[in-house]
Amino acid sequence: MKLTANKITNKQLVFMIIQAQIGVGILSLPHDVALIAKQDAWISTIIAGVFSQAIIFVIWGLCRRFPDLSLYQILPKLLGRVFGKILILSYSLYFMVTGSLVLARYSDIIDKWILPLTPNWITMLLMLLTCIYIVSEGLTSIARFYVLVSPILIVLVALISYAMKDANLLYLFPIGEHSISTILKGSKEAAFSMLGFELFLFIHPFVQSSGKEKLVAITTANMFVTIFYTFMVIASLIFFEPNMDIALTPEPLLYMIKAYSFQVLERTDLFFLSLWLVIVATSIANWLLLSSMGLASLVRKKHYARFLPFVAGIYLVLALIPDQGKDFERFNQILGPSHYIFIVIIPVLLFILSFILTKKEVVNKA
Amino acid sequence: MKGKKPILVFLCLFLTGCWDQHLMKNAVLVQILSFDLTPKEELLLGVSIPIIEESSGGPQAMVKSETFSASGHTPRDSRLKIDREIAGILDTSKNKLILFGERMAGTGIYPSLDVIWRDPRNSLGATLGVVEGEAVDLLGIKPKHETNVSEYIQDALTSAEENSVIPSQTIQTLASEMIDPGEDTVLPFLKMNKKKSAVVVGLALMDDNKYSGNLPPQESTLLLLLENKKGKNARFTKKVNNDEQHVVNDYISFNVQDMKRKLKVQVKDREVFVSINLDLKISVEEYPKGDVPKDIERLNKLLSKELTEDAKQVITKLQKANCDAFGIGRRLIAFHPKTWEVHDKDYFKNIKFNTIVKAEIIKHGIVR
Numbered sequence: 001m002k003l004t005a006n007k008i009t010n011k012q013l014v015f016m017i018i019q020a021q022i023g024v025g026i027l028s029l030p031h032d033v034a035l036i037a038k039q040d041a042w043i044s045t046i047i048a049g050v051f052s053q054a055i056i057f058v059i060w061g062l063c064r065r066f067p068d069l070s071l072y073q074i075l076p077k078l079l080g081r082v083f084g085k086i087l088i089l090s091y092s093l094y095f096m097v098t099g100s101l102v103l104a105r106y107s108d109i110i111d112k113w114i115l116p117l118t119p120n121w122i123t124m125l126l127m128l129l130t131c132i133y134i135v136s137e138g139l140t141s142i143a144r145f146y147v148l149v150s151p152i153l154i155v156l157v158a159l160i161s162y163a164m165k166d167a168n169l170l171y172l173f174p175i176g177e178h179s180i181s182t183i184l185k186g187s188k189e190a191a192f193s194m195l196g197f198e199l200f201l202f203i204h205p206f207v208q209s210s211g212k213e214k215l216v217a218i219t220t221a222n223m224f225v226t227i228f229y230t231f232m233v234i235a236s237l238i239f240f241e242p243n244m245d246i247a248l249t250p251e252p253l254l255y256m257i258k259a260y261s262f263q264v265l266e267r268t269d270l271f272f273l274s275l276w277l278v279i280v281a282t283s284i285a286n287w288l289l290l291s292s293m294g295l296a297s298l299v300r301k302k303h304y305a306r307f308l309p310f311v312a313g314i315y316l317v318l319a320l321i322p323d324q325g326k327d328f329e330r331f332n333q334i335l336g337p338s339h340y341i342f343i344v345i346i347p348v349l350l351f352i353l354s355f356i357l358t359k360k361e362v363v364n365k366a
Numbered sequence: 367m368k369g370k371k372p373i374l375v376f377l378c379l380f381l382t383g384c385w386d387q388h389l390m391k392n393a394v395l396v397q398i399l400s401f402d403l404t405p406k407e408e409l410l411l412g413v414s415i416p417i418i419e420e421s422s423g424g425p426q427a428m429v430k431s432e433t434f435s436a437s438g439h440t441p442r443d444s445r446l447k448i449d450r451e452i453a454g455i456l457d458t459s460k461n462k463l464i465l466f467g468e469r470m471a472g473t474g475i476y477p478s479l480d481v482i483w484r485d486p487r488n489s490l491g492a493t494l495g496v497v498e499g500e501a502v503d504l505l506g507i508k509p510k511h512e513t514n515v516s517e518y519i520q521d522a523l524t525s526a527e528e529n530s531v532i533p534s535q536t537i538q539t540l541a542s543e544m545i546d547p548g549e550d551t552v553l554p555f556l557k558m559n560k561k562k563s564a565v566v567v568g569l570a571l572m573d574d575n576k577y578s579g580n581l582p583p584q585e586s587t588l589l590l591l592l593e594n595k596k597g598k599n600a601r602f603t604k605k606v607n608n609d610e611q612h613v614v615n616d617y618i619s620f621n622v623q624d625m626k627r628k629l630k631v632q633v634k635d636r637e638v639f640v641s642i643n644l645d646l647k648i649s650v651e652e653y654p655k656g657d658v659p660k661d662i663e664r665l666n667k668l669l670s671k672e673l674t675e676d677a678k679q680v681i682t683k684l685q686k687a688n689c690d691a692f693g694i695g696r697r698l699i700a701f702h703p704k705t706w707e708v709h710d711k712d713y714f715k716n717i718k719f720n721t722i723v724k725a726e727i728i729k730h731g732i733v734r
Binding site for chain 1: 459491
């Protein structure tokens with residue numbers, strides 16, 4: 001599995017995790033969280049970030065015990081071959097479903113905002129082709145691409161900041177009006193948008209740095225994402241009236257900048273969306289990478305690239321199933337528990353298991 | 367390269383979708399929308415579209431405008447009817463003005479704006495306004511110096527904004543204020559005068575998105591100062607002397623250079639007290655009697671007293687219209703949630719205001 005050409009540096013790891021975490025959720029996140037936690041949504045977002053950080057520690061701890069193996073290799077090692085294979089397959093399927101949901105939501109937003117008449121499968125297909133192309137060349141080029149497109153995030157922040165000239169800070173008050181349980185419920189919504197750090201479980205063997213440096217890198221990424229999201233949520237809260245207005249706008253960030261036109265730029269939201277496309281592409285590429293890696297390790301193939309077209313086909317079929325808002329909700333209801341299982345429970349259990357079985361990877365320091 | 371050729375061909379074929387193309391040649395751009403209520407309680411939608419006339423010999427093409435109207439149940443319904451009579455497709459994506467007739471505004475403006483927010487192609491940069499009488503009549507005026515009605519009204523609004531008669535706002539910046547239960551909006555109030563031109567005659571006060579009163583220009587300017595929304599200039603003319611021979615000598619005109627506003631909301635056993643302190647630094651622009659420095663003490667005192675009286679009157683009018691333009695309710699929600707919980711719809715009428723305006727002359731031009 002390990003190729004010498006497939007190395008990534010620690011800095012690249014930071015950007016990879018950032019790009020994996022920030023994805024399709026960015027547009028709707030403020031709405032989803034504010035729907036529950038109202039003006040305290042920003043507290044929920046911060047709590048979600050802290051929660052992610054806790055899981056990150058566990059994940060890192062697990063990887064620390066197996067510095068040379070990705071999760072797909074850890075599973076059979078810890079659980080035996082048959083059970084391990086079953087889990088690898090379920091991880092693969094889980095990533096496929098998550099990825100196709102992201103794809104479906106992307107196409108839904110494009111359909112609503114820009115291209116109402118263009119068939120959805122076209123936009124999905126174009127997105128998948130791009131992602132296949134990004135992923136097929138191996139980790140090094142993926143990482144380089146992610147670093148290259150990261151400045152886009154700064155442009156998004158700048159656009160949103162411009163809209164702040166019409167904001168009303170009073171909308172944030174009274175702070176902490178809602179009960180802890182309500183705020184935590186809001187955190188649950190925000191946490192789903194923070195997913196993506198599980199990428200670390202699969203790419204950590206290729207990162208050329210010590211275990212501590214990796215932890216610093218992944219924590220930096222998570223902190224950046226938390227701050228970024230919190231900024232976006234606060235921006236939406238003070239622009240829209242958080243009790244009713246934000247509930248009416250499923251994509252508050254787009255709505256916010258739709259009203260502004262500059263000398264050379266009318267419909268700023270389209271400009272924002274074009275940049276956002278790239279951010280979405282990076283997250284879909286991640287799911288593609290992870291699911292095809294899973295399939296490859298299932299049949300013990302070295303190169304996952306062969307599986308990409310097949311996996312992408314499954315993505316397309318799955319993403320074409322949900323058709324309306326209702327379907328997304330149903331999709332999410334099914335996916336909700338599985339997020340917990342695959343991202344929280346299994347890594348935690350494996351972490352505990354690895355101590356019980358005292359199976360530490362023997363590092364050959366030749 | 368070998369493996370990539372088919373991909374290239376594929377991309378060339380498919381990256382240029384033409385499902386969503388909107389051709390300019392078929393589009394008829396709407397520049398103003400107007401909403402009125404017909405006597406039958408139906409919605410009368412008026413649109414103003416530009417008509418470009420080929421210039422005869424001159425270099426400049428003339429842009430005139432034409433008005434169409436139709437009544438229906440909702441804005442979209444009426445729009446379909448207009449669409450049938452126009453060659454081309456109505457396109458509201460560049461619409462810059464939305465005007466409400468007085469009766470329509472009286473029943474509430476929020477529902478008819480829904481379509482503007484719902485359709486992504488609509489422009490949220492449009493300005494809202496209320497027209498005395500029927501809004502659709504205003505689209506039919508033929509201004510002398512500007513052939514296009516939309517340009518004309520927009521310019522009038524822009525200059526009113528600069529002179530702090532109306533606040534600078536668009537449909538998007540108003541959206542939150544409209545929905546917010548603790549704040550009301552004020553909109554530009556327009557009127558057609560006898561010479562068939564439009565005038566901005568102050569502000570329309572809204573109570574829960576229903577038109578409920580209006581303010582004349584001078585009071586509108588004062589309200590904007592009290593709201594801390596000064597535009598470029600804020601000019602007033604006040605009577606300060608009694609001269610038997612020359613009436614002109616009675617008056618002073620000044621412009622507000624600089625201002626500070628302090629607004630405090632206090633709650634004492636369920637009663638809401640609001641104190642507004644407005645500090646104005648003014649520059650005298652016209653004082654026919656002459657010699658400002660000699661009179662400066664007296665003028666400062668007199669103007670402060672006059673403006674304080676005016677401000678009180680503005681607030682009385684606001685309370686009568688039940689228009690919470692200051693967003694006092696929002697402050698209650700933010701800092702006194704318990705007080706807000708027991709509020710009623712007319713909370714604004716029961717607020718005790720204490721308004722003090724201080725004016726201080728700091729400049730008087732290049733003569734004394």
